[in-house]
Amino acid sequence: MLLQRFLIRLLTMAITLFGVAVVVFVVIRVAPGDPIAMMLPPGASDADIARLRALYGLDKTIVQQFFIWLGGVVRGDFGTSISLRQDVLGLVFNRLPATLELATVALLMAVAIGGSAAILGARERGTAVEAGIDIASGTALSIPDFLWGLVLILLFGVLIPVFDISGRVSPQLDLPFVTQFYLVESMLRLRFDLTWDLLKHMLMPAVALALPLAAIIAQLLKQSLKEVLDLDYVVLARVKGFSETQVILREALKNAALPTLTLVGVQFTFLIGGTVIVERLFSYEGLGNMAIDAVINRDLPLIQGIVLVFALLFVLINLAVDMMYALLNPRLRHG
Amino acid sequence: MSAACLDIRSLSAVLPNGQRVLRSVSLSVQPGEVRALVGESGAGKTMIGKAVLGVLPPSVRIAEGDMLLEGEDLGQLQPKARRTLIGARTALIPQDPLTALNPSRRIGPQMTDRLVRILGWSDERADNRIRQLLDEVQIRDPERVLKSYPHELSGGMRQRVLIAAAFAAEPRLIVADEPTTALDVTVQKQILRLIAQLQRDHGTAILFVTHDLGVVAKISQRVSVLYAGKVVEEAETAALFAAPQHPYTRALMAATPRYTDPLASLRPVDDAVLAGLAAEIAAADQAWRRPHG
Incomplete structure (x- = not known):
């Protein structure tokens, strides 16, 4: 079965x-x-x-x-890039890890920011705090990722230059890496100086990608939480003596997260689509940046390879979401 | 007289539009006593239970009155202290067992979490205690039940689980909020008998909220009759059934079907009684409004 x-x-x-x-x-x-x-x-x-x-x-x-x-x-042969005259599969796998790292960091940020905002807003429902969260998430949502990218470049690249605005890593650094998963490998090798340099490059594009998704999570999860918080088993938990924060984290969050999870799956694929322009904006050497070059050069085999890899990614994300959904919802587990 | 387990003094609650949903309610529950709170839907009987347990909806505000739990004034306590006190000394048997258990958590942890996390028991002690209570509510296969998710149990089983959980921490007071209303008629009787049995064994005081006079007669020692958030009559249960004083109580009794002659004796509350009640409520509200603006 x-x-x-x-x-x-x-x-x-x-x-x-x-x-x-x-x-x-x-x-x-x-x-x-x-x-x-x-x-x-x-x-x-x-x-x-x-x-x-x-x-x-x-x-x-x-x-x-x-x-x-x-x-x-x-047979695993995606052809040869017309513009770069190299094997397409090799080119794609060379760039894919950079994009995966960026998208994952962005997703984690979105879940952390959006999730905390939702929990805070649900706990402080009906107060000025909730109204503030609504306004902030409305703003974050109405500005698209690439525009956030420009805003961030202006703010933290030009006006207060604290972050690097271009590339994946500082070019003068010696990189000991054998894989293309620089961020993961730098942590595994305990080279936290490199981790920090990578994060300084990655932070702004990741935030630009994360903000709209964080806003969606904040709004949807807060709404679901507020609905769940009126249910009988939550009232019973309050009678047992649990605080509102405990009630939200222990009783409400898991059930309220289900509708959000489905949406986050869909939105995560949009986020990966967003890497194409955002990577370009920050000259981040990922798959999306390469996709734009491939289109400009009419590099047919490379475009085909990149799009197929993106499509595979989307399909796998959907599969992962379905599996997590079943894991969180015991009623589906034995179905 | 020893301190009441629960003493509610002149409790009034209002909606944001100023309308009173509880009208200067006073009632007390003595230790080990079953106190019934009877009235039709919307009479505010559930509201009283929620006020005691500190889980009123955010829109309802307590405008006046005190609630003393074993002599401690709940209104004077800080929120955290109040929550812990309520968690330690009271419990709730909810109306609908189908919605009162968290669908994504197993039964076991849902039954032990108060014992372990609020009362600080060890996991082992809590587990033993829960098994003992499951035995008392006549659940024969505790192993399976504790590992189940709520959707894997029947409504009657879930209500047994909730009753066991309510008695587990030996609370002084249990609020039973129409605990049999959502169940099948055949299951209702068993559950009622079970609550009465555990109440006697543990000597727990119960504030028993119901709309069913038949249930009142079976389980309670004293009863308060509620109409529109106002206590219209209060008496020993036996005395109330022998000689109801208030016209509304008499009308309620006449409106209760009897098994011997289900249709003949069934009469709705008549208009004269309702008009009398409306006048009584209006007079009470006017008297209340004078000092409260």
């Missing part, structure tokens, strides 16, 4: 990814812009253009191209 559900889930994931692959493959070929024209100097002969086109397989029909590419993907 469980195995059957798992297999169905895997199959849906595969179909989703296939759909994404088809759409991306077709759209970037139908959209204007020619990678070959970008590679050759102006005034190249028609024969040269045709030769290069044949070299990259672009003279075949879209359907033929797709299945050649798909055949490669199944």
